[in-house]
Amino acid sequence: MGKITGFMEAMRRTPSRRDKTDRINDWQEVYLEWEDTEARRQASRCMDCGVPFCNSGCPLGNLIPEFNDFIYHGNWEEALERLHATNNFPEFTGRICPAPCETSCTLSVNSDPVTIEMIEKAIVDRGWDEGWIKPQPSTNKTGQKVAVVGSGPAGLAAAQQLARAGHTVTVYERDEYIGGLLALGIPEFKLEKHVVERRVNQLRSEGVRFRVGVNVGVDVTHDQLLERYDAICLSGGSTIPRDLPVEGRDLKGVYFALEFLTQQNLKLRGQEFPPEENIDVVNKKVVIIGGGDTGADCLGTSHRQGASNIIQMEIMHRPSETRIDTNPWPQWPTIFRTSSAHEEGGDRDFNVLTKRFVGDDEGNLKHLECARVEWVKDEETGRFDMKEIPGTEFVIEADAVFLAMGFVQPQHEGLLDALGVDYDSRGNVAADGSMRTNLDKVFACGDMQRGQSLVVHAIASGRRAARQIDIFLTGASRLPTVTGYARPPIMARAGSNSD
Numbered sequence: 011m012g013k014i015t016g017f018m019e020a021m022r023r024t025p026s027r028r029d030k031t032d033r034i035n036d037w038q039e040v041y042l043e044w045e046d047t048e049a050r051r052q053a054s055r056c057m058d059c060g061v062p063f064c065n066s067g068c069p070l071g072n073l074i075p076e077f078n079d080f081i082y083h084g085n086w087e088e089a090l091e092r093l094h095a096t097n098n099f100p101e102f103t104g105r106i107c108p109a110p111c112e113t114s115c116t117l118s119v120n121s122d123p124v125t126i127e128m129i130e131k132a133i134v135d136r137g138w139d140e141g142w143i144k145p146q147p148s149t150n151k152t153g154q155k156v157a158v159v160g161s162g163p164a165g166l167a168a169a170q171q172l173a174r175a176g177h178t179v180t181v182y183e184r185d186e187y188i189g190g191l192l193a194l195g196i197p198e199f200k201l202e203k204h205v206v207e208r209r210v211n212q213l214r215s216e217g218v219r220f221r222v223g224v225n226v227g228v229d230v231t232h233d234q235l236l237e238r239y240d241a242i243c244l245s246g247g248s249t250i251p252r253d254l255p256v257e258g259r260d261l262k263g264v265y266f267a268l269e270f271l272t273q274q275n276l277k278l279r280g281q282e283f284p285p286e287e288n289i290d291v292v293n294k295k296v297v298i299i300g301g302g303d304t305g306a307d308c309l310g311t312s313h314r315q316g317a318s319n320i321i322q323m324e325i326m327h328r329p330s331e332t333r334i335d336t337n338p339w340p341q342w343p344t345i346f347r348t349s350s351a352h353e354e355g356g357d358r359d360f361n362v363l364t365k366r367f368v369g370d371d372e373g374n375l376k377h378l379e380c381a382r383v384e385w386v387k388d389e390e391t392g393r394f395d396m397k398e399i400p401g402t403e404f405v406i407e408a409d410a411v412f413l414a415m416g417f418v419q420p421q422h423e424g425l426l427d428a429l430g431v432d433y434d435s436r437g438n439v440a441a442d443g444s445m446r447t448n449l450d451k452v453f454a455c456g457d458m459q460r461g462q463s464l465v466v467h468a469i470a471s472g473r474r475a476a477r478q479i480d481i482f483l484t485g486a487s488r489l490p491t492v493t494g495y496a497r498p499p500i501m502a503r504a505g506s507n508s509d
Contacts (some may be wrong), residue, residue: 012082016054022122023052030354034313037198037278039105040350041128046084049132052125053081059116063340064126067114069470070096070103071492074111074126081129090137093130096490098167098469099209101138102192104131105201107466108303114340138208145215148176154483157182157239159226159425162190163465164456165245166210167472168479169218171489172243175480179218180239184225187279190247192465194272197307199314199350203275227425236429241451241479244431244439245472248417248457254299258367263375265289267304267414274311291410292316297378299364300324300414303349308412310351320356321406325396327385328360361385363398367411378406417462436461445475446482453479 013019025041025048027033033040056078064074073092080089093100104127115123137143154177158169161183173179187193189206214220224230235242251266253259270289277283296317298305301324312320329346337344352358365379382402385394419437420426426433432440432448438461439447439454446453455475456468470492480487 012050012056012079013054014058016051016082017057017117017121017124020051020055022055022125023048024125024128027350027353030350033199034310034354037314039202040199043135044128044132049129050082050084053078053129055117055124056082057116061116063114063116064111064124067340068111069464069467069492070473071470072096072111072130074124077133078124078126078129081133086133086136087140087142089133090142093133096492097130098170098473099163100130100134101205101209102163102201103466103469104128104134105205106196107464110342110464110466113343119339143212145212146174147216148174150176151178152176152484154178154240155180155238156241156243156479156483157226157235158243158245159235160190160244160246160456160458161188161220162245162247162456162468163192164458164468164472164475165190165243166213167469168243168245168455168476169472170213170216171473171476172479173213173216173218175476175484175487175489177480177483181218181220182224182226182230183220183222186222188220188222194275195268195307197271197311198275198278199310200307203279225424227428232425232428236451239451241453241483243475243479244426244447244452244454244458245456245475246420246458248419248438248462249421250418251413252415252418254364254413254415256364256366258369258375261367261369261375262373263369263409264367264411265413267298267300267308267412270412271304271307271311274315289410290315293318294409295407296320297406297408297411298322298414299411300416301326301358301360302414302416304416305412305414306349306351308414309356310349310354313351313354313356317410321359322352322356323359323362323380325363325383326360363396365403375408375411378408378411380404380406417457419461420458444478444482445471446478451482453482 025044027040028042056075062075065071077089077092107127109127111126112123117123156172156177156179158165158181161181165181169179169181188210192206273289291312292315294317296312298308305322309320309322329344331346333343361383363381363383365381367375368377369375382399383396384399386397387394434440439459441447441454441459445455453475455471457463460471474492477487477489480489
């Protein structure tokens with residue numbers, strides 16, 4: 011630890027956010043940079059807790075007390091080395107991860123946790139500014155070829171690890187831009203795209219080959235993939251969104267959240283859309299159904315496009331401000347959260363059931379018919395059942411609705427069905443403890459294997475898959491294990507090699 015009394019002397023402080031009246035007029039990142047002195051002061055709060063629960067709270071097993079100690083003493087380059095030892099892309103997790111490490115911080119028992127996520131961001135941003143982050147191409151080539159299908163955080167992590175192990179890696183991406191949701195799903199105000207592009211350029215310099223605009227299973231068949239490569243890593247996303255099958259769903263003005271977010275990111279890259287395809291909410295009434303991060307992303311994007319009124323609502327009840335007795339530390343706290351987008355404006359509502367969408371004679375959305383619900387606990391099963399409250403029906407006027415209710419599974423049609431991979435009970439690609447599917451040289455990782463999850467889980471999953479592929483190809487691996495990545499295997503197979 012850096013300072014024995016640091017956690018008693020310094021209060022938790024995060025970097026300041028830009029003024030909300032300014033930031034909604036552009037697409038630049040919300041947070042201002044930290045002064046080195048404040049980052050070091052925050053790092054001093056990391057206490058000698060004996061058992062650093064933050065390590066296990068982080069799916070990557072980041073060496074958090076170590077890099078905090080280095081920062082407190084001003085050893086930024088050493089801190090960067092510790093950070094990169096477990097995390098390929100701390101500039102991503104430092105911006106868009108909800109920081110499960112912080113909720114596991116021992117200080118969270120009765121105080122505010124260490125600002126781990128922002129310290130992480132400060133370390134890696136300084137590493138880029140100082141030129142410490144350089145390509146690390148392998149000098150020992152194995153002659154083995156690996157195809158990585160999908161260029162999101164899981165695919166990029168797997169590709170970088172495999173390339174550094176000496177394999178020839180080709181990443182296939184069906185969109186025109188590398189990065190998956192990092193490039194097209196996450197709004198610019200949370201993750202500016204040059205941050206993604208500079209890391210992709212590092213991978214290119216390390217020998218990773220990228221093929222964009224290639225829909226594997228269509229442009230390249232599954233047989234060609236199996237023939238050309240010694241191993242295949244399936245790292246696509248959980249791309250099928252959860253729908254709301256109620257009357258009026260097909261009205262113009264009802265969209266999936268990712269349609270809206272992706273189009274806005276493409277607009278910022280210079281792409282134009284014809285009027286009939288353009289999703290523009292300037293001076294419009296917007297309703298967002300779904301209370302998670304994707305819903306908040308739609309909220310912030312709607313602010314910047316100039317919506318006149320925005321309501322974000324969800325069917326669940328409003329969480330409590332603090333932990334309840336059945337949700338103790340170090341579990342992830344199910345509490346009421348406010349993002350930077352909520353700070354910018356808009357209304358929030360809870361316990362709302364959307365019963366149908368209503369439009370005009372031309373098929374344009376005009377309003378939603380809703381009702382209030384309550385959640386009643388079944389004393390026998392312990393489960394909560396939703397009950398509509400009679401007489402609580404109401405109407406919300408809307409010109410646009412964005413469905414931000416999560417994703418259910420990866421796309422089966424095409425590559426996955428053609429390969430013949432097995433699926434688990436939730437429709438994800440089934441993999442054993444070695445990340446291997448039912449096909450001998452085909453592995454799976456990320457949201458495609460785990461289901462919709464966090465960027466930090468995706469990176470951890472990609473690193474784990476890379477190590478198992480390396481073992482499969484060479485019999486052994488010098489790539490690190492991922493001690494923080496804990497998920498029970500979907501299926502087990504005799505003789506499988508697991509971390």
